Every structure is written in C-alpha cells, then in structure tokens.
Amino acid sequence: MLAEQKHWSNRLFNTINYSLLILVSVVTIVPFLYIVAVSFAAPAEVAKGGLLLFPTEFTLGAYKYIFSTDTMFKGIGISIYVTVVGTFINLVLTSLTAYPLAKPGLRGRRLFMLMILVTMLFSGGIIPTYFVVKAFGMINTYWSLMVPTAISAFNLIVLKNFFQQIPDSLEDSAKIDGAGDLGVLFRIVLPLSMPAMATFGLFYAVGHWNTFFNAVMYINDSEKFPVQVILRQIVLLSQDQIGDTTSQQDPTDYLPQTIRMASIVVATLPIVLVYPFLQKHFAKGVLLGSVKG
Amino acid sequence: MPDLDNNLVQATAGIPVESKRSIIKKDLIRNRYIYLMLLPVIAYYGLFHYGPMYGLLIAFKDYGIADGVWQSPWVGFTHFQHFFENPYFWRLIRNTLMINIYELLFAFPAPIILALLLNELRLILFKRVVQTISYLPHFISIVVVAGMLVDFAARDGLINNILGVFGMEPVAFLQEPGWFRFIYVSSGVWQGIGWGSIIYLAAMSTIDPTLYDAARMDGAGRWKQTLHVTIPDIMPTIVILFILSIGSMLSVGSEKIILLYNPLTYETADVISTYVYRKGILGADFGYSAAVGLFNSVISFVLLTLANTISKRVSEHRLW
Structure with a gap:
C-alpha cells in the first residue's frame, strides 16, 4: 500500500517536473524559431500573421537586401575586431591580476582586494566615466569599447579562487627548475586553467559582441558603428534604408518585418556559433570558485 | 635569480633587528615581477574606476567644460x-x-x-x-x-x-x-x-x-x-x-x-x-x-x- 502510494506520488512528481521543463524550453525556443522562419519567409505568408514556424516558401530576399550595401558587413567586421582584441585584453589583464592576488604572501593583497570590491559596489556613474574616456581622447575610437571594460571584478575574483586551487607544489617545482613568476604563470598556471580561460573568454566575448550602450555614448561616427548599433537603427528606429533601394532587387522579396528579423539573425548568429566550441570547456566546475567564495 | 634571493634571505635571517624599510625593499626586489604584473591593473583601476569617483565632485559644482572638474565653482548641495x-x-x-x-x-x-x-x-x-x-x-x-x-x-x-x-x-x-x-x-x-x-x-x-x-x-x-x-x-x-x-x-x-x-x-x-x-x-x-x-x-x-x-x-x- 505504502509502496504503491510512493510510486504514484513519484510519477506525479516526474510528470509535473518534465511538463514544466518542456514548457520552459518551448517558451524559450519558439521566439528564436519564429524569427528565423520569418526572416526566410515570403512576404505574402508573413503578411497573413500568426505564429509562423515553418515557411512553405523560402526566399533570401531580406538577406540580399541587408547585404546589398556594406553597412552591415562593416558593422560585423568592427564587432569581430572589438570582440577579439577586447577579449584578449580582458584575459591578459584579468589573469595578470588574479595570479598575484592568489599568492598568500603578497604585501598589500587585502587592501588591493578591498579596492577592487569597492568598485563592484560603488561607481562614479555614466557622466564622470564619460569624461574620463573623453579626457583620454578615446571618443570615436574602438579603445572606448575595450579599455573602460578591461576587467570585470566578478570574473577576477572567481579566477583568483580558481588559481588558488592549483597545488603550490607544481609552482614550487617549476621555480626550482629556474622559472620566474612570469614563467610560472604562462607555462604552469595558465595551461592548467584552460577551462577557466575558455569560460571567462566566453563571458567577455558575449559582452563585447553585444556592447551597445557604450557604443551609443562613445561612438558618434556612423562609419564606426558596431553591429548592435546598426541593428538598433533597423529594428527599433525603423530605418530600413540600410539596403540599396536603387538596385535591381525585386521589392516583393522582402518586407520591413522580414528585414528586421533577418538583421537579428545576422547580428546574433556569430556569437551563438562560438558557444558550442567552448561548451566542452565550459564546465560548471569553474563557477564553483564563486560558490565557495 | 631565485637562488640569489634565497641566499639573501638566509644571509639576512641571522640579523635580529631589521628596519621596516629594508624588509619592504627586499620584498620589492624578490617579488618585482609580481608587482610589475600588477602595475597596468593598478593604472586601470585608478583611471577608469577611481577617476570617475573623483569626477563625482562635479555633483557639488557648477561644472563648465572649460573649467574642468577642479576649477569649476562650488555650489554645495x-x-x-x-x-x-x-x-x-x-x-x-x-x-x-x-x-x-x-x-x-x-x-x-x-x-x-x-x-x-x-x-x-x-x-x-x-x-x-x-x-x-x-x-x-x-x-x-x-x-x-x-x-x-x-x-x-x-x-x-x-x-x-x-x-x-x-x-x-x-x-x-x-x-x-x-x-x-x-x-x-x-x-x-x-x-x-x-x-x-x-x-x-x-x-x-x-x-x-x-x-x-x-x-x-x-x-x-x-x-x-x-x-x-x-x-x-x-x-x-x-x-x-x-x-x-x-x-x-x-x-x-x-x-x-x-x-x-x-x-x-x-x-x-x-x-x-x-x-x-x-x-x-x-x-x-x-x-x-x-x-x-x-x-x-x-x-x-x-x-x-x-x-x-x-x-x-x-x-x-x-x-x-
């Protein structure tokens, strides 16, 4: 009797649990499917409205339109540049900071950590930060998108905890073999920290690729807009004139809506494609450092 | 080089009274690469995090771009x-x-x-x-x-x-x-x-x-x-x-x-x-x-x- 009851409640539990999780997955994925479907669909089908997930008639009209001028190409190129160089700067500076701070004997370590924690809790705000960026002549340069965000205090603290878990004996034996501090960092500590580097690289890269607000504040020259700013003009300010309207392209090939959806796909796909390559490194074990604090 | 540092430590270990200054100096020499690593980061935090905090002074000033943060007149609250x-x-x-x-x-x-x-x-x-x-x-x-x-x-x-x-x-x-x-x-x-x-x-x-x-x-x-x-x-x-x-x-x-x-x-x-x-x-x-x-x-x-x-x-x- 009791066993049967238990069996029954277990099944109820599982049914509810699986249903809820399937619901979460569907709600998450459907907007993406809809966007992709609309971006490829023929205008007539889109105009009917409703939840379109599988277009019956495919067209590349919206994509052709977006790429008929070089605005989008340029934006993507700039975003790739900022993401690659910016993430490199992030990783170098974050590990150069985390490594010394992971050493227990370092003088002033506590004070330094405190100074970093303060920046997490209190900041000068957008106006004074804007003045600093301006004072360095970074307005309208890509440096303004990479330097002010060079280190994330959160990533730094988690990486420091990760470095602390590396056994001291490895470092000691390298030092006996004559390696200096830089040698230990680059030849022992960093190779052992590849999962962590991949994880934080991904965190930083996503931030750079999606950077929007800083670009709006610091970049005024439309020739230098990263992809998210161009996307905003198309999607939110309804400036569809990104394409070449004088071209031979058949205007029944696209709608403002299919252009908007295709732009979203184009601006999102590159960073989503990075994820599977890093996923194998992306063990949640890395984040244990933040849990154990 | 680490060997030399160790010798220095051993050599000085016998001396009972050591001035604080010399301890700091020794530490700076031994850990020079560590401190060197931290330099760019100290510059970064100083300029891009504590710099804007200094810039917050303009909250109490009648800020004029020509005058800058320090020269602008105070206006209190x-x-x-x-x-x-x-x-x-x-x-x-x-x-x-x-x-x-x-x-x-x-x-x-x-x-x-x-x-x-x-x-x-x-x-x-x-x-x-x-x-x-x-x-x-x-x-x-x-x-x-x-x-x-x-x-x-x-x-x-x-x-x-x-x-x-x-x-x-x-x-x-x-x-x-x-x-x-x-x-x-x-x-x-x-x-x-x-x-x-x-x-x-x-x-x-x-x-x-x-x-x-x-x-x-x-x-x-x-x-x-x-x-x-x-x-x-x-x-x-x-x-x-x-x-x-x-x-x-x-x-x-x-x-x-x-x-x-x-x-x-x-x-x-x-x-x-x-x-x-x-x-x-x-x-x-x-x-x-x-x-x-x-x-x-x-x-x-x-x-x-x-x-x-x-x-x-x-x-x-x-x-x-």
Missing part, C-alpha cells in the same frame, strides 16, 4: 535640492522601487526554481538539452530582446495575433503604462532564468550524496528531500546573491528601459538611471545629473550594507 524639489522626484523613486520589487519577487526566485527542477531529473540527456536551450537567450543582446518585444507586442504583432484567435481586442502593449513593468520583468526572466540557474546547480553539485541517503532512510520523499536537504544546502549561495541583487537595485538595467520606453510610458517606466541619461548625456546638464547619479549610488550602498547587516544577524551568511 544645490543640485541635490533641485532634484528633491523636482515634480518627478517621487515618480522616479516609485518606478525604480516598483520595478525592483517585481524583480526580487519574480526574477530572483525563477533561476532557483529552475535549478531545483533540473536537479531532480534522472534523464541526463534531457537535462542537458533543457539546459542548453535555456542558456540561449543569455547570448543575445539587449537590442535584440528589445527588438523582439517591439515586434511581438506591436498592435499587429504576434501576441495580438494569437490573442485575436481567442477573440481579444488588440492592445498596443508598449504604449500602455500599465503593461510596462510586466513586459520588463517577464522578458528579464525569459533571458536570465537559464543562465542564472548555473550557479545554483554548481552549488547543488557539491552537496554530499550521503545526506540524501540519510533523508531517504528517514522516509523523506523527493519533495521533503528538496525542502530539507537541497534548499538548506544552497542557502548561503541564495543569500549572497540576494544581498548582491539588493545592492544593484537602484542601478536597474537602464539600457533595456531606454530601448523600450517612450514618453507615453514614462509614468511607470522612467527610473533614476534613465533620468540621469536623459539629463546628462542628452541634455548635457552634467553637474545636476552627476548629483542624481550620486544620490542613486549612495542609496544603493546603504541598501546593500543594510541587507548585509540584517543577513549577518539573522542567518550568519554575509557578503563581507
């Missing part, structure tokens, strides 16, 4: 007084608090619940698929989220199309002040629930399995195990993240609001940080907006300290 007397002051405070209370009530627990549900799954493949799907929205930009919302919530958009099937009148959701908080918070849950669950799943993975065995021996079902083993065990993580989210209350994501709001919805959507953006960046009223921003930061800091103190008293978990 005039900017703050103007802000407190501003007819929109209470609206800004109310909107900022309401959006945050909604966030703490709905967006904060959502990833915890998802993590608890995922933790109960026995089918590893299914678990992995759900996790991968739920992480996806984290990777898309705020511009894309706003673009999707504008498109889906338009009068002739997807949501109204679906509601129309059930015979409901179309609503221009983003033009209605009454809908703004719901749209803001629910899209935040949609984007953040999966990613936010990672940290809780990590915490759950460190729970000692024998605790569950013991609970089962005592006849606890899965619901009881969750209630008496899992939740108490991840409590420190929950408390720390809760304190942190209280600390960031007033600095709510102004980017998303700036992309979504319009004068029709200011009534519920305009918060302190968006007001700072409009006055400072768009209106070039630098001293005044820096003062409003400083007011925001100080209140955040006080809330954070308060939350930390209360938590320390009540639950022994704390941020510092």
Whole structure:
C-alpha cells in the first residue's frame, strides 16, 4: 500500500517536473524559431500573421537586401575586431591580476582586494566615466569599447579562487627548475586553467559582441558603428534604408518585418556559433570558485 | 635569480633587528615581477574606476567644460535640492522601487526554481538539452530582446495575433503604462532564468550524496528531500546573491528601459538611471545629473550594507 502510494506520488512528481521543463524550453525556443522562419519567409505568408514556424516558401530576399550595401558587413567586421582584441585584453589583464592576488604572501593583497570590491559596489556613474574616456581622447575610437571594460571584478575574483586551487607544489617545482613568476604563470598556471580561460573568454566575448550602450555614448561616427548599433537603427528606429533601394532587387522579396528579423539573425548568429566550441570547456566546475567564495 | 634571493634571505635571517624599510625593499626586489604584473591593473583601476569617483565632485559644482572638474565653482548641495524639489522626484523613486520589487519577487526566485527542477531529473540527456536551450537567450543582446518585444507586442504583432484567435481586442502593449513593468520583468526572466540557474546547480553539485541517503532512510520523499536537504544546502549561495541583487537595485538595467520606453510610458517606466541619461548625456546638464547619479549610488550602498547587516544577524551568511 505504502509502496504503491510512493510510486504514484513519484510519477506525479516526474510528470509535473518534465511538463514544466518542456514548457520552459518551448517558451524559450519558439521566439528564436519564429524569427528565423520569418526572416526566410515570403512576404505574402508573413503578411497573413500568426505564429509562423515553418515557411512553405523560402526566399533570401531580406538577406540580399541587408547585404546589398556594406553597412552591415562593416558593422560585423568592427564587432569581430572589438570582440577579439577586447577579449584578449580582458584575459591578459584579468589573469595578470588574479595570479598575484592568489599568492598568500603578497604585501598589500587585502587592501588591493578591498579596492577592487569597492568598485563592484560603488561607481562614479555614466557622466564622470564619460569624461574620463573623453579626457583620454578615446571618443570615436574602438579603445572606448575595450579599455573602460578591461576587467570585470566578478570574473577576477572567481579566477583568483580558481588559481588558488592549483597545488603550490607544481609552482614550487617549476621555480626550482629556474622559472620566474612570469614563467610560472604562462607555462604552469595558465595551461592548467584552460577551462577557466575558455569560460571567462566566453563571458567577455558575449559582452563585447553585444556592447551597445557604450557604443551609443562613445561612438558618434556612423562609419564606426558596431553591429548592435546598426541593428538598433533597423529594428527599433525603423530605418530600413540600410539596403540599396536603387538596385535591381525585386521589392516583393522582402518586407520591413522580414528585414528586421533577418538583421537579428545576422547580428546574433556569430556569437551563438562560438558557444558550442567552448561548451566542452565550459564546465560548471569553474563557477564553483564563486560558490565557495 | 631565485637562488640569489634565497641566499639573501638566509644571509639576512641571522640579523635580529631589521628596519621596516629594508624588509619592504627586499620584498620589492624578490617579488618585482609580481608587482610589475600588477602595475597596468593598478593604472586601470585608478583611471577608469577611481577617476570617475573623483569626477563625482562635479555633483557639488557648477561644472563648465572649460573649467574642468577642479576649477569649476562650488555650489554645495544645490543640485541635490533641485532634484528633491523636482515634480518627478517621487515618480522616479516609485518606478525604480516598483520595478525592483517585481524583480526580487519574480526574477530572483525563477533561476532557483529552475535549478531545483533540473536537479531532480534522472534523464541526463534531457537535462542537458533543457539546459542548453535555456542558456540561449543569455547570448543575445539587449537590442535584440528589445527588438523582439517591439515586434511581438506591436498592435499587429504576434501576441495580438494569437490573442485575436481567442477573440481579444488588440492592445498596443508598449504604449500602455500599465503593461510596462510586466513586459520588463517577464522578458528579464525569459533571458536570465537559464543562465542564472548555473550557479545554483554548481552549488547543488557539491552537496554530499550521503545526506540524501540519510533523508531517504528517514522516509523523506523527493519533495521533503528538496525542502530539507537541497534548499538548506544552497542557502548561503541564495543569500549572497540576494544581498548582491539588493545592492544593484537602484542601478536597474537602464539600457533595456531606454530601448523600450517612450514618453507615453514614462509614468511607470522612467527610473533614476534613465533620468540621469536623459539629463546628462542628452541634455548635457552634467553637474545636476552627476548629483542624481550620486544620490542613486549612495542609496544603493546603504541598501546593500543594510541587507548585509540584517543577513549577518539573522542567518550568519554575509557578503563581507
């Protein structure tokens, strides 16, 4: 009797649990499917409205339109540049900071950590930060998108905890073999920290690729807009004139809506494609450092 | 070189009295590369984090670009007084608090619940698929989220199309002040629930399995195990993240609001940080907006300290 009851409640539990999780997955994925479907669909089908997930008639009209001028190409190129160089700067500076701070004997370590924690809790705000960026002549340069965000205090603290878990004996034996501090960092500590580097690289890269607000504040020259700013003009300010309207392209090939959806796909796909390559490194074990604090 | 350093240490170890200066000097020599590594970082924090804090002085000044931060004349608390007397002051405070209370009530627990549900799954493949799907929205930009919302919530958009099937009148959701908080918070849950669950799943993975065995021996079902083993065990993580989210209350994501709001919805959507953006960046009223921003930061800091103190008293978990 009791066993049967238990069996029954277990099944109820599982049914509810699986249903809820399937619901979460569907709600998450459907907007993406809809966007992709609309971006490829023929205008007539889109105009009917409703939840379109599988277009019956495919067209590349919206994509052709977006790429008929070089605005989008340029934006993507700039975003790739900022993401690659910016993430490199992030990783170098974050590990150069985390490594010394992971050493227990370092003088002033506590004070330094405190100074970093303060920046997490209190900041000068957008106006004074804007003045600093301006004072360095970074307005309208890509440096303004990479330097002010060079280190994330959160990533730094988690990486420091990760470095602390590396056994001291490895470092000691390298030092006996004559390696200096830089040698230990680059030849022992960093190779052992590849999962962590991949994880934080991904965190930083996503931030750079999606950077929007800083670009709006610091970049005024439309020739230098990263992809998210161009996307905003198309999607939110309804400036569809990104394409070449004088071209031979058949205007029944696209709608403002299919252009908007295709732009979203184009601006999102590159960073989503990075994820599977890093996923194998992306063990949640890395984040244990933040849990154990 | 390390050998030489060691010799130096041994050589000086016999000398009983050592001046503090020489200890520091020795430390600087031995750890010179370590300190060298820290130099660019010290410069970075000094310039880009503490520099703007110095720049906050303009909150107490009549800032003129030609004069710079230091030369501009002091005006005391005039900017703050103007802000407190501003007819929109209470609206800004109310909107900022309401959006945050909604966030703490709905967006904060959502990833915890998802993590608890995922933790109960026995089918590893299914678990992995759900996790991968739920992480996806984290990777898309705020511009894309706003673009999707504008498109889906338009009068002739997807949501109204679906509601129309059930015979409901179309609503221009983003033009209605009454809908703004719901749209803001629910899209935040949609984007953040999966990613936010990672940290809780990590915490759950460190729970000692024998605790569950013991609970089962005592006849606890899965619901009881969750209630008496899992939740108490991840409590420190929950408390720390809760304190942190209280600390960031007033600095709510102004980017998303700036992309979504319009004068029709200011009534519920305009918060302190968006007001700072409009006055400072768009209106070039630098001293005044820096003062409003400083007011925001100080209140955040006080809330954070308060939350930390209360938590320390009540639950022994704390941020510092």
